Amino acid sequence: MLLALMFASALAGAEPTQGATAAPQRVPVSAPLKPGERRVKMVCRNEQKANSRVSVRNCYDQAELAAREAADQKMLQEIQMKSPLN
Template sequence: MILALLMSAALSGADQPAASAEAATPQAIPVAAPLNKGEQRIKMVCRQEAPTGTRLAKRTCLSLEDWKRRSEEDQEAMRQMAMKSAFSDVRGR
């Protein structure tokens, strides 16, 4: 049964070689699609990050604005930790 289906498919394809040649060529896909009114392109930046305690790097992709915000949040967290350690040393705890 399967052999008969394969044979009929092969024979039907032999009748129309131009159609199969068109189907075999890939369609051109635009790399950058046009933007709609009011839309903006977002530039993504990918970095390899190795979390503490591992050598295995993980790829992280964020927009430039997200990388800047993340950096500012990290700096603020470090300031907060430094402030806590400075106050704990003064009080002797």
């Protein structure tokens, strides 16, 4: 407890530096792109692993997500087309 009080008093007495008070500059979305750069639309989803209640936030670019969904759809169709009697 005393240690926590000592740290709190030390932090309260410290003066902030000028760099810490300045907010980082934000780049507007409509800023011009440099050569070789491209804008990417991101899509984020909360996904759960199999047999788990813990969800993880995964972000994908829109093209990657469309390709992933197409591959998943194709795999599902292949599984459904297979006869269970083979």
